[in-house]
Structures are given as structure tokens and as C-alpha cells.
Amino acid sequence: xTTKSAAVAARATVYGYPRQGPNxxxxxxxxxxxxxxxxxxxxxxxAADLRRANWLQLAGAxxxxxxxxxxxxxxxxxxxxxxxxxxxxxxxxxVAADPLDGYFAMARGxxxxxxxxxxxxxxxxxxxxxxxxxxxxxxxxxxxxxxAELKEALALGPAARPVLVGPVTYLxxxxxxxxxxxxxxxxxxxxRLLPVYAEVLADLRAAGAEWVQLDEPALVQDRTAxxxxxxGRAYRDLGALTDRPKLLVASYFDRLGEALxxxxxAPVEGLALDFTEAAAxxxxxxxxxxxxxxxxxxxxxxxxxxxxxxxxxxxxxxxGTLLGLADRVDxxxxxxxxxxxxxxxxxxxxxPQILRWLAFARQKTAEIVTLARGLxxxxxxxxxxxxxxxxxxxxxxxxxxxxxxxVRARAAAVTEADARxxxxxxxxxxxxxxxxxxxxxPTTTIGSFPxxxxxxxxRADLRGGRIDTAGYEERIRAEIQExxxxxxxxxxxxxxxxxxxxxxxxxxxxxxxxxxxATQHGWVQSYGTRYVRPPILAGDIxxxxxxxxxxxxxxxxxxxxPVKGMLTGPVTMLAWSFVRDDQPRGDTARQVALALxxxxxxxxxxxxxxxxxxxxxxxxxxxxxxxDRPAYLAWATEAFxxxxxxxxxxxxxxxxxxxxxxxxxxxxxxxLDADVISLEAARSHMQVARELAAHGYPREAGPGxxxxxxxxxxxxxxxxELLRTGLKAIPAERLWVNPDCGLKTRGWxxxxxxxxxxxxxxxxxxxxxxxx
Ligand code: GLN
Ligand code: ZN
Numbered sequence: 001x002t003t004k005s006a007a008v009a010a011r012a013t014v015y016g017y018p019r020q021g022p023n024x025x026x027x028x029x030x031x032x033x034x035x036x037x038x039x040x041x042x043x044x045x046x047a048a049d050l051r052r053a054n055w056l057q058l059a060g061a062x063x064x065x066x067x068x069x070x071x072x073x074x075x076x077x078x079x080x081x082x083x084x085x086x087x088x089x090x091x092x093x094x095v096a097a098d099p100l101d102g103y104f105a106m107a108r109g110x111x112x113x114x115x116x117x118x119x120x121x122x123x124x125x126x127x128x129x130x131x132x133x134x135x136x137x138x139x140x141x142x143x144x145x146x147x148a149e150l151k152e153a154l155a156l157g158p159a160a161r162p163v164l165v166g167p168v169t170y171l172x173x174x175x176x177x178x179x180x181x182x183x184x185x186x187x188x189x190x191x192r193l194l195p196v197y198a199e200v201l202a203d204l205r206a207a208g209a210e211w212v213q214l215d216e217p218a219l220v221q222d223r224t225a226x227x228x229x230x231x232g233r234a235y236r237d238l239g240a241l242t243d244r245p246k247l248l249v250a251s252y253f254d255r256l257g258e259a260l261x262x263x264x265x266a267p268v269e270g271l272a273l274d275f276t277e278a279a280a281x282x283x284x285x286x287x288x289x290x291x292x293x294x295x296x297x298x299x300x301x302x303x304x305x306x307x308x309x310x311x312x313x314x315x316x317x318x319x320g321t322l323l324g325l326a327d328r329v330d331x332x333x334x335x336x337x338x339x340x341x342x343x344x345x346x347x348x349x350x351x352p353q354i355l356r357w358l359a360f361a362r363q364k365t366a367e368i369v370t371l372a373r374g375l376x377x378x379x380x381x382x383x384x385x386x387x388x389x390x391x392x393x394x395x396x397x398x399x400x401x402x403x404x405x406x407v408r409a410r411a412a413a414v415t416e417a418d419a420r421x422x423x424x425x426x427x428x429x430x431x432x433x434x435x436x437x438x439x440x441x442p443t444t445t446i447g448s449f450p451x452x453x454x455x456x457x458x459r460a461d462l463r464g465g466r467i468d469t470a471g472y473e474e475r476i477r478a479e480i481q482e483x484x485x486x487x488x489x490x491x492x493x494x495x496x497x498x499x500x501x502x503x504x505x506x507x508x509x510x511x512x513x514x515x516x517x518a519t520q521h522g523w524v525q526s527y528g529t530r531y532v533r534p535p536i537l538a539g540d541i542x543x544x545x546x547x548x549x550x551x552x553x554x555x556x557x558x559x560x561x562p563v564k565g566m567l568t569g570p571v572t573m574l575a576w577s578f579v580r581d582d583q584p585r586g587d588t589a590r591q592v593a594l595a596l597x598x599x600x601x602x603x604x605x606x607x608x609x610x611x612x613x614x615x616x617x618x619x620x621x622x623x624x625x626x627x628d629r630p631a632y633l634a635w636a637t638e639a640f641x642x643x644x645x646x647x648x649x650x651x652x653x654x655x656x657x658x659x660x661x662x663x664x665x666x667x668x669x670x671x672l673d674a675d676v677i678s679l680e681a682a683r684s685h686m687q688v689a690r691e692l693a694a695h696g697y698p699r700e701a702g703p704g705x706x707x708x709x710x711x712x713x714x715x716x717x718x719x720x721e722l723l724r725t726g727l728k729a730i731p732a733e734r735l736w737v738n739p740d741c742g743l744k745t746r747g748w749x750x751x752x753x754x755x756x757x758x759x760x761x762x763x764x765x766x767x768x769x770x771x772x
Contacts, residue, residue, distance in 0.1 A: 012372035016070035016336030059158035062369035077128035085140035127527035134180030141199035166214035220254035239267030252335035255281035270296035291325035300334030337361040341522035401539035428649035448742035449498035497555035510535035543595035565603040570639040575617030586635030593639040612654035619660035666695040682707035693729035702736030719761035
């Protein structure tokens with residue numbers, strides 16, 4: 001092994017590219033197909049055009065080896081389920097009748113058949129469809145999609161590398177199929193699954209693949225010795241195949257840790273590692289195993305899931321170190337570029353100078369190509385790029401957006417007392433009871449009411465200049481009136497204003513805070529045809545003026561009952577944005593928390609005595625490795641307490657969480673020191689109430705009794721039964737009655753009926769309580 005040969009071979013590659021097309025053509029074609037307006041052939045043609053455009057774009061930009069098979073009509077894990085023939089029984093007929101419709105039935109369900117469950121892909125905001133496997137699962141190989149897409153790419157000219165979800169990750173992401181024992185471990189199916197991968201690999205080789213990439217991000221999580229052993233066995237077996245392409249095992253999102261020696265010793269030809277946030281740990285682990293003297297190393301030095309321009313010199317230094325550690329070093333993004341928007345160039349609302357701080361998929365591709373060239377030919381071959389990069393980094397570092405002295409001084413002066421209510425929960429709860437005078441089992445909602453077509457039209461009209469701000473606000477006030485009067489009539493105890501003015505719970509605040517950037521076209525796939533445009537936490541964060549106070553105050557002016565103020569919490573503001581990479585997340589969270597603290601205090605000053613700070617994302621950004629969790633939870637809970645710590649004891653602070661199971665973070669929830677928490681619980685029959693009780697959670701809680709993810713109206717008796725279940729875990733003095741989450745995705749008819757039933761249920765169960 002010589003340093004020189006490793007460098008000369010340096011190639012540029014990526015693991016995946018945004019699927020949607022520059023104008024979300026894929027979304028339009030798929031949704032058109034669902035509505036019967038686009039034929040299957042037209043959909044396939046659009047998809048093929050988008051794939052071709054991506055490959056030509058990548059190859060044209062200088063990417064030496066393009067990925068194939070990363071395209072998906074919905075989700076690449078679902079594609080893997082099809083590839084290995086693990087179609088759930090309930091979908092078999094539909095898939096046999098029409099593979100495309102059957103595929104969408106698995107993804108979305110039909111009138112009669114439930115879809116696969118959907119959950120987050122590691123700690124990203126991408127959602128995959130969870131494979132359902134059981135002891136009876138029979139795998140069969142279906143390499144058609146992979147083979148066809150490889151052939152399409154090869155026909156265009158560039159070298160192409162199929163990318164598959166690896167067998168170990170596939171099994172680790174699965175859950176027991178309906179009917180399988182609840183403790184069934186899908187990983188026990190490994191021996192049955194490997195022959196199917198062997199068949200797919202042989203087919204890909206026959207179709208012209210020199211390399212195939214097997215993605216194993218599950219190996220960057222804490223894994224048991226048995227799981228690591230299974231991974232070792234999988235790659236020993238696949239490596240031992242004779243009829244196969246070269247194998248590249250890819251890891252990303254974190255360090256490989258104890259799994260690194262397992263893969264380094266496996267008979268595969270290549271390994272891909274994340275050298276962004278996990279760089280130091282992966283470098284140490286590589287050095288500890290003596291490098292990869294006979295393997296190709298793909299170095300993910302360009303962050304594939306954040307949007308900042310790369311520090312090219314720093315990346316070159318990392319690559320230089322790696323040259324001594326592998327037979328050959330190639331350059332890539334740390335993970336698929338699926339997680340970033342496509343291109344910065346169409347952005348018009350961001351100053352050109354600031355736009356140069358950002359790199360979306362297209363810009364990242366250029367960075368990878370530049371780095372590969374620099375690595376192969378020396379920095380002399382990329383002097384112009386390095387100079388431009390240095391200027392962009394300096395412009396960012398020196399900008400007043402990046403550093404606002406007032407924000408920094410305030411954040412530095414924060415004391416422990418700022419993040420603490422003036423009285424402990426047990427004492428302030430008496431002040432709140434006296435002040436609010438709520439009945440036992442008080443009823444409330446989570447904040448939003450239906451976002452009707454008229455509201456969306458009003459927002460579009462405002463953007464399009466068809467109505468002015470005054471006209472728009474008139475619309476919002478009318479909506480608030482309606483929402484308040486409905487809640488009074490229905491008999492809810494703590495009212496909300498309904499969030500009619502909010503397009504999105506993060507974007508609404510991001511637009512009003514300085515230091516945040518918004519994009520016009522920065523779409524990122526969340527799931528299926530759903531795309532989001534995460535705002536960018538670009539600089540120091542400040543709140544120039546109150547953001548929500550007038551709407552809440554207006555709502556309060558219409559009623560004598562308490563109206564709850566509604567804010568998105570600091571952790572969720574970070575989780576659903578792109579976060580700056582030049583300071584620890586905890587520092588950014590603290591700045592956001594201080595801005596929100598001002599809002600909380602202003603709400604209180606305007607007469608709001610119940611304030612909810614939503615943190616639905618607290619659980620989902622929990623680090624993948626348990627060792628990293630205490631540090632995360634420390635800054636996350638501190639940010640929440642800093643947001644809410646400035647109010648009087650009699651002001652009641654609520655929080656809300658959903659989209660996750662919370663059993664393993666109950667201590668952190670307690671550490672938020674909120675007075676009341678509402679949680680998603682209807683589907684799990686109050687499981688979370690039992691978890692809170694088991695922990696000895698001392699505060700008030702409202703486990704949801706109305707599943708808002710379904711248009712179904714829960715009956716009053718059904719909700720009452722859930723409340724009775726809740727009462728077995730949480731005493732009546734501390735139990736609240738509320739839906740699982742906000743109602744913005746629901747229609748008015750089901751919202752009306754469900755909330756009427758919820759109030760009836762609360763009244764019924766109150767009547768059953770022993771008189772005190
Ligand atoms: N207050 C928000 C709402 O009701 C909470 C949304 C959420 O938890 N995702 O819409
Ligand atoms: Zn929610």
C-alpha cells in the first residue's frame with residue numbers, strides 16, 4: 001500500500017440523491033396517479049425522466065460513480081420489502097393483482113386494509129415503512145427494480161453502483177408481524193434472508209454491477225454482542241459468495257464503534273464511514289484496527305444531512321489522514337443527499353452573499369468532486385475553489401447574523417436560577433388551583449383547530465396580494481371567534497385560540513425570529529409525497545417583538561374561561577430546522593429558549609395564566625448512542641426550563657408530546673418541571689399513563705383519549721373507558737382530559753362530534769368519582 005496509489009484512485013460518489021425533481025414533479029405525478037388523473041405509464045415515464053436527469057446531473061458535475069436504486073415511488077425500505085418478498089399477508093392479493101397499486105396500498109392502506117406502520121429513519125425527519133416479519137415469513141428475491149434502474153444508468157454512460165438497504169439493518173428495522181409473538185426478533189430470520197440477498201447480488205452482477213453498496217446504518221446504534229455477531233456472520237456469508245459484485249458496506253449518521261472491527265475484518269471490499277460529526281471517533285477506531293489495508297474506504301466528509309458549505313481544507317486534512325489508513329480512499333457525502341434540498345440557485349429571498357454559506361444537494365456534489373480532485377492531484381488543482389471556499393467561510397464567521405453581541409451577552413449571563421421556577425411544583429400547584437378554579441378532570445385541547453380550505457385560501461390570497469394584511473387578519477379573528485364560541489358551547493374548561501394564523505408550528509415562529517432563514521424551494525422528503533421546507537437556524541436568535549400575544553389576548557377577550565397560550569418549544573424548533581454547525585446545539589437551543597422566554601413572559605403580562613410549550617420532538621432527537629443521551633437531555637431540558645422559568649407560581653405551564661413512545665425519557669419529562677403534560681395515548685390504551693405512574697411522575701397529565709390521526713369519532717363511552725383506565729394510574733386531582741394532538745388535520749364535523757363526546761365522557765367519569 002502506498003499513499004500515492006490511494007490518492008490517485010480517489011473518486012467522487014454519493015449514496016443517493018433527492019428524488020422529487022426541481023419542481024416536485026414526482027409528487028405531482030404520484031398524487032395525480034392516486035387521483036386517477038395520471039396513468040401508470042405516465043407516472044413511470046416521469047419517474048424515469050427524473051432518474052435520468054439526476055444521473056446526468058451527477059455525472060456532468062464530475063461524480064465518478066452514480067448511485068442506482070435509491071429512487072423510490074414512496075420509500076426505500078418499502079422497496080426493500082418488495083425486493084425480499086416480505087409482503088404482508090393482508091397485501092398479497094393487491095400486490096399480485098397490480099404491483100404498483102399493491103405497493104401504494106402497503107404504503108397508504110386502502111378502505112379495507114391497513115398500511116404498514118411508518119416511523120422515523122434513525123434521527124432524521126424522513127419516515128420509512130416498517131417491515132412486518134414473523135416466524136412464518138418466507139423471503140423470495142425480486143431484483144427487478146434494482147436491475148432495471150442499474151441498466152438505465154449504465155446505458156447513459158457513467159459507472160453506477162446499486163445501493164441497497166443491508167440485510168442486518170433491514171431486519172433490525174422490522175417489527176413482529178400481526179399474529180407473531182410480541183417478543184419475536186426479526187434478526188433470527190437472517191439465515192433465511194441472506195440467500196435472497198445472494199440472489200439479488202448475482203442478478204446485479206449479471207446486469208453489469210462492479211460494486212454494490214449495502215447500507216447498514218443500524219450498526220451505528222448501540223448493538224448487543226449477538227447483533228454484532230450476526231452482522232459479522234452476514235458479511236462473512238455474503239463475502240464468501242463466488243458470483244457477486246464487490247461489496248461496499250456503508251455506515252452513516254454516527255460512529256461505527258464496536259461494529260467497526262467486525263466490518264473491517266469481514267471479507268468485503270469496501271467500507272463507507274461518516275467523517276462529519278463522528279469523524280474523531282471513526283478515525284480513532286480505524287487506527288485501532290490498523291486501517292483497512294486491503295479495502296476501499298469511502299470517506300463521508302461532506303455533511304449529507306445539513307445545509308452548510310463544507311470546510312474544504314478541513315475535509316482535505318481528514319482525507320489526508322485517511323490516505324495512510326486504506327488501500328484506496330474515495331470521497332462522498334456522509335449519507336444519502338435525500339435529507340437536504342436539491343439546489344440553492346433558485347432561492348431568491350436569501351441574499352446572494354448568505355446563499356453562498358449554504359450547500360444543498362447540487363452544491364454538495366460539487367464539493368465532493370472538488371475534494372476528490374484535490375485528493376488525487378493535490379491542492380494546486382483546486383486553488384480557485386479553495387480560495388472561494390475560504391472567503392465564504394470567512395464571510396459567514398464574520399457576519400453580524402452569525403454573531404450578535406447582545407444575544408451572546410444575554411446567553412452568557414444565564415444563571416441556574418433563570419432556568420428554575422420560583423417555587424417547586426408541589427407548592428405552586430396550590431396557587432394555580434386557587435387561581436384557575438378548574439373542575440376535576442379538566443378538559444382541554446392541544447392547540448390547533450381544523451385548518452380549513454378557507455384558511456389556506458386566505459393565506460394564499462395574502463401571499464398573492466389578493467387580500468391585504470388587514471383583510472387577512474379579519475379572517476383570522478373571525479375564525480378565532482368561531483373556535484372560542486364552539487369551545488364555550490361544548491363546555492371545555494381550558495380553551496385555545498385554535499392556531500388559525502399558523503402555517504406550521506415551527507415555520508410560524510422561525511419567520512418572526514431574527515437569525516432564521518426561510519427557503520422558497522428547499523423541499524425535503526418527509527414521507528411518501530409529503531415534503532417539508534425546514535427553516536434554517538443560521539445565526540444568533542432574537543425576538544424583535546411579540547409573536548403570538550395579540551392572537552391569544554384577542555381570544556381571551558372573548559371569554560371568561562382561561563385561554564391557553566401556545567408556543568413551540570426550543571427543542572422542537574431545533575429538531576425541525578436545519579441547525580447551525582458552528583456551535584454546540586445546546587448553545588443554539590439556549591438562544592431560542594431566551595427568545596421564547598420573552599414570549600412566555602409577555603403572554604403572562606397580557607393576562608394569560610395557562611401557557612403550553614409544545615415539545616413533540618423531545619424524544620425523536622435523542623442521540624442514537626445511549627452514551628450521548630445524558631448530555632442531550634441536559635441541554636434540552638434546560639432550554640425548556642429557561643423558556644418557562646420566568647413566570648409566577650400561579651401561571652400554569654403545560655407541555656405536549658406526541659409521535660413517539662416516551663417510556664424511556666420519563667425522567668427527562670419530569671425534569672422539564674412543567675405543571676401539566678398532554679401526551680398521545682389513545683391508540684396504546686393509556687400505556688403512557690402507566691409509564692408515568694411507574695416512574696412516580698408527580699405532576700398533572702392528560703393522556704390523550706381521542707386519536708386525532710384517524711377521522712373516526714370516538715364514542716363518549718369509549719373515551720370514558722379510557723379515562724377510567726387512566727384513573728387507575730393517575731389520581732383524579734392530576735388527570736386531564738384531552739385529545740392526542742392538535743386538530744389541524746381534521747375536519748370540523750368529526751372535531752365537533754369528538755370534542756362533544758370528550759366533554760360528555762369527562763362529565764360521566766367525574767360523576768363516578770367518590771365525593772371528597
Ligand atoms: N399545538 C400544536 C397543535 O395543536 C401541537 C402540534 C404537535 O404536537 N405536533 O397543532
Ligand atoms: Zn402533538
